[in-house]
Amino acid sequence: MWFLTLICYFSMLVQVVFITISIAAGLYYLAEIVEEYSYAAKxxxxxxxxxxxxxxxxxxxxENFPPSMIICGILAQICHFAxxxxxxxxAFSSPFFIFGVVFVIVNHYLAFSYFASTYHPFSEVIAYFTLYLWLVPFALFVSLSANDNVLPTTAERSDLDAVTNYLSKRNKKYGLLTLFTYAKESLLPMRTKKGF
Known part of the structure; x- marks a missing residue:
């Protein structure tokens, strides 16, 4: 009896590893698509x-949801539009980005407080969290890597021309795709081509 229980725990560990790898591969693929088609992603x-x-x-x-949840949710969406x-x-230092992050935290607090005090089936709770709280911030998070290979413009900094701006930011890549590329290059072995 104990052996089957041990096998169940090992099986759950393998499933968690597979799910994690699948999510990472999906995020990598989405980041590549967003980077390639940034206008369509927008x-x-x-x-x-x-x-x-x-x-x-x-x-x-x-529905009979508290007005504070509705107002904070709409304000978060306005920040996302901005x-x-x-x-x-x-720009991580822009006020709209900072307010967007603050509203994500506040919306989660309000949602946890509401669903802790009012009974709803689990499917309704997960539907609310998935659609109302996670979908747009997750899409914006995945699209952060699209900034890595965008052609230079003068909209990023007004005191530099486009070429100077590009050359000053060329080696500074911070994004989801850059993180996954670094992880792929450092963790996975490189295959060498045989020359005949």
């Missing part, structure tokens, strides 16, 4: 954001 994120804002209005009309104005360039 449109897709804009429509996701618009849809979630509309869903907040429907939630206010048809972040999309300079897409794919995202």
């Amino acid at each position: 449109k897709a994120i804009w429509w996701m954001n618009f849809t979630i804002t509309t869903l907040f209005i429907f939630l206010w009309l048809f 972040i999309l104005n300079n897409f794919p360039y995202v």
Whole structure:
């Protein structure tokens, strides 16, 4: 009896490893797509954001959710719209980015407080968290790597011309795709081609 229990724990460990690798591979693939098609990614994120804002209005009309959750959710979506104005360039020190992060934390606190005090089935709770709280911030997080290979423009810094700006930022790549590329190069063995 104990052996089968031990096998179950080992099986769960293997499943967690497979799920983690699958999520990492999916994130890597999404980051590559966003980097390649940044304009289409901006449109897709804009429509996701618009849809979630509309869903907040429907939630206010048809359900009995607290107004603080609805107002903070809509304010978070407004911050996301403002972040999309300079897409794919995202300044981490911009007020809209900072307010967006603050609203994500506040919305999670309000949601946990509400669902702890009011019973809803688990499917409704996970639907709220997935659509209302995680979808747009996750899409913006994945799209942070799109800034790595964007052609230089003068919109990033007004005191430098486009070429100087490009040369000064060329070696500074910070993003999800850069992290995954570094992990791939450092953790996975390189295959060598045989020359005949």
